[in-house]
Amino acid sequence: MSTFRAPGRFTFGVGALAALGDEARRFGNRAVLVTGRKALAEAGTTRRALEVLKEAGVEAALFDKVEPEPDVATVDRLRRLVREQGADVLIGLGGGSAIDAAKVAAGLARRDEPTRAFLDGAEVTRPVLPTIAVPSTSGTGSEMTNNGVISDRARQHKASIRHASLVPAVALVDPEITVSCSPEVTAISGVDALVQAIESYVSRHATPLTDAVALRAVEELVRALPAVVTQGENIALRTAAAWGSAMAGLALGNARLGVVHGMAHPIGVRYGVPHGLVCGVLLPPALEFNREAIPQKFETLRRILGGDPVGYAQGLLLACGLPMHLKEFGLDPETFEAIAEESLPSGSTKANPRDVTKDDIIAMLNRVT
Ligand SMILES: [Fe+2]
Numbered sequence: 001m002s003t004f005r006a007p008g009r010f011t012f013g014v015g016a017l018a019a020l021g022d023e024a025r026r027f028g029n030r031a032v033l034v035t036g037r038k039a040l041a042e043a044g045t046t047r048r049a050l051e052v053l054k055e056a057g058v059e060a061a062l063f064d065k066v067e068p069e070p071d072v073a074t075v076d077r078l079r080r081l082v083r084e085q086g087a088d089v090l091i092g093l094g095g096g097s098a099i100d101a102a103k104v105a106a107g108l109a110r111r112d113e114p115t116r117a118f119l120d121g122a123e124v125t126r127p128v129l130p131t132i133a134v135p136s137t138s139g140t141g142s143e144m145t146n147n148g149v150i151s152d153r154a155r156q157h158k159a160s161i162r163h164a165s166l167v168p169a170v171a172l173v174d175p176e177i178t179v180s181c182s183p184e185v186t187a188i189s190g191v192d193a194l195v196q197a198i199e200s201y202v203s204r205h206a207t208p209l210t211d212a213v214a215l216r217a218v219e220e221l222v223r224a225l226p227a228v229v230t231q232g233e234n235i236a237l238r239t240a241a242a243w244g245s246a247m248a249g250l251a252l253g254n255a256r257l258g259v260v261h262g263m264a265h266p267i268g269v270r271y272g273v274p275h276g277l278v279c280g281v282l283l284p285p286a287l288e289f290n291r292e293a294i295p296q297k298f299e300t301l302r303r304i305l306g307g308d309p310v311g312y313a314q315g316l317l318l319a320c321g322l323p324m325h326l327k328e329f330g331l332d333p334e335t336f337e338a339i340a341e342e343s344l345p346s347g348s349t350k351a352n353p354r355d356v357t358k359d360d361i362i363a364m365l366n367r368v369t
Helices: 016-025 045-055 072-085 096-107 115-119 175-180 183-202 208-224 235-255 259-271 275-293 295-305 309-319 333-343 347-351 358-368
Strands: 009-012 030-036 059-066 089-094 131-135 147-152 157-162 170-173
Touching: 009 016, 009 235, 016 045, 016 089, 016 131, 016 170, 030 045, 030 072, 030 096, 045 059, 045 089, 059 072, 059 096, 072 096, 072 115, 072 147, 089 096, 096 131, 096 147, 115 147, 115 157, 131 175, 131 235, 157 259, 170 235, 175 235, 183 208, 183 235, 183 259, 183 275, 183 295, 183 309, 208 235, 208 295, 259 275, 259 333, 259 347, 259 358, 275 295, 275 309, 275 358, 295 309, 333 358
Parallel strands: 009 170, 030 059, 030 089, 089 131, 131 170
Antiparallel strands: 147 157
């Protein structure tokens, strides 16, 4: 049996941010707007969001303290503000970090335990507050999914908090917001979205429905990348990337991912490698590893990518100005055994189409070091 989950509403379009006030007003008149520390304020997007909320009669408190890879302590602070504000709705405006923090804080709004307890396995329960997710990058697809990735730096731990009720009530995707992304953020986010589309397509949990969504995501992302990296003002390319990342999010939220994402968390939390970069670098060896397990899906990918998937993935990194290895992050082979041990129990690794062993993971790590 499979169940397909999606946001209650999906609003997409250039200029769609103007609808944020009306979307929020449907849930009440008190909101918390959750964003990162700088980029969106500098681009004027935060001010614009606050304006449209005010025009719709929504009183919004601003929480602009979400760091990349949000920590349990940040989510705890946000949860206190949500309580003080008596919020009816949380709005996550930003990359995956801001949206994930908003989703988790909304999911835990009626709970007293610290956020850390939920990284350790405490279960999210209803009732939760609704979330409106407004992505500022075309990457994580977090606006479509039922999980939030939270870090616990004190313990070098990073994991997903997951529950059906964490799927945003509204995903509001406005490609215009992504125009302010730097070429580097555009490249790293776009590559992450493509890895997510491909991993969800080949996942063990894929269904005909998730396949349809994942393949269209691959098509849109192949249209956008790498051109969107150097032509950031091109709204047609930004629109293709935004469709691609949202659809990849919808696919992965229902089909899960694969070994690349299983390895990405333990590597990212140890070495501070940006998530999309570690995923991009691991894609070629993971595709090579999976090749024999998924001959038909490989053939379909070859058709869409216009060539062998492994070669395409390597060429894309090059064309996006991204490295093909993680040398500059100083990966220490002494840690590979521990990384492998932490990668194996991940739900992503378990969804990989070919069974993965500790030695397989160490071999892939050696190829990118
Ligand atoms: Fe990812």
